Amino acid sequence: MEVRQLTIDEWGDALPSDGFEVFHTPEALQVLDDHAAGELRLYGGFKGDRPVGLLPAMVQERAIGRAVLSPPPGFSIPRLGPLVMPASPKRRKREKVNATFSEAVLEDVGVDDSLTLFRLSCPTSYPDPRPYVWSDLSLDTRFTYHLAVGEDTDALRSSFSKSLRREIRDAEELDVTIERGGTEPVGRIYDRTRDRYAEQDRGFALDRAYVEDLTEALAETDRCRTYVARGPDDEFLSGMVVLYSNDAAYFWLGGNRSVYEGTSVNGLLHWRIIEDIAAGDPRESVDTYDLMGANTERLCRYKSKFGASLVPYYALESGGAGMAAAKTAYRLVSR
Numbered sequence: 001m002e003v004r005q006l007t008i009d010e011w012g013d014a015l016p017s018d019g020f021e022v023f024h025t026p027e028a029l030q031v032l033d034d035h036a037a038g039e040l041r042l043y044g045g046f047k048g049d050r051p052v053g054l055l056p057a058m059v060q061e062r063a064i065g066r067a068v069l070s071p072p073p074g075f076s077i078p079r080l081g082p083l084v085m086p087a088s089p090k091r092r093k094r095e096k097v098n099a100t101f102s103e104a105v106l107e108d109v110g111v112d113d114s115l116t117l118f119r120l121s122c123p124t125s126y127p128d129p130r131p132y133v134w135s136d137l138s139l140d141t142r143f144t145y146h147l148a149v150g151e152d153t154d155a156l157r158s159s160f161s162k163s164l165r166r167e168i169r170d171a172e173e174l175d176v177t178i179e180r181g182g183t184e185p186v187g188r189i190y191d192r193t194r195d196r197y198a199e200q201d202r203g204f205a206l207d208r209a210y211v212e213d214l215t216e217a218l219a220e221t222d223r224c225r226t227y228v229a230r231g232p233d234d235e236f237l238s239g240m241v242v243l244y245s246n247d248a249a250y251f252w253l254g255g256n257r258s259v260y261e262g263t264s265v266n267g268l269l270h271w272r273i274i275e276d277i278a279a280g281d282p283r284e285s286v287d288t289y290d291l292m293g294a295n296t297e298r299l300c301r302y303k304s305k306f307g308a309s310l311v312p313y314y315a316l317e318s319g320g321a322g323m324a325a326a327k328t329a330y331r332l333v334s335r
């Protein structure tokens with residue numbers, strides 16, 4: 001296997017047709033490169049001309065050592081990490097491709113150096129983190145909710161909890177409109193989210209310029225859409241930013257609790273997003289609604305009402321007592 005660093009155009013050409021996250025797209029990675037500190041390295045593993053492995057990583061050189069991050073913290077990217085696409089369906093060959101590619105990347109970034117901090121949060125499609133564990137990285141399993149969306153939206157709605165169905169029904173009876181659109185409402189959604197975090201005395205590190213650049217770039221390829229709930233006088237009630245890979249729609253930003261005439265409008269916003277996914281709008285290949293996280297108990301109480309599947313994904317990072325101080329220095333706290 002040949003493993004080399006790719007340009008952003010070569011990365012786009014090598015990306016498979018499915019199995020990747022929205023942040024693996026060249027548009028998202030270019031924005032990340034523009035805003036994140038460090039050098040964006042796009043690793044590609046090839047057998048002949050065929051790509052069999054991909055991994056984007058931000059490499060930051062610091063006075064205390066090197067940090068290799070996929071994704072870097074502070075950009076609201078829950079998962080990035082490796083993609084492996086072996087040609088053979090045989091288990092032995094698939095494992096060999098995964099191991100060979102992983103070892104080559106780890107060697108190139110110098111993971112064995114005691115001053116190298118390495119951290120991955122893998123896509124849900126990545127099934128086998130063992131090569132990283134065998135290289136003495138610590139493994140953690142995390143979760144998100146995936147809602148499978150088919151054409152039968154009546155059956156899907158019936159699978160929701162009773163309270164969620166009632167919330168959607170009550171909101172439908174209000175004088176509330178749901179607008180689907182481009183990136184014009186992104187700033188308002190961002191401000192509302194930031195203000196809500198401040199009300200709860202929670203840190204909000206997401207940069208407005210990054211959010212605007214990301215959503216604009218993704219909207220150009222039908223990978224971003226906004227949904228806004230408005231009252232009878234056109235007042236802004238709530239809004240959500242939705243991002244799209246080829247497989248899934250991601251509830252990415254917004255959705256702060258908003259009650260109008262005693263009824264929450266967020267259930268109706270989610271329902272309109274789901275109806276559009278079922279209709280193939282804006283991307284026909286999308287059949288999953290990713291509620292973006294199932295790791296916070298408080299938030300899971302609401303998200304579990306959709307009856308979605310609990311889907312694991314893997315996080316890997318440098319371990320050992322010697323890394324404790326380095327992690328503190330790098331401020332690698334998962335948001």
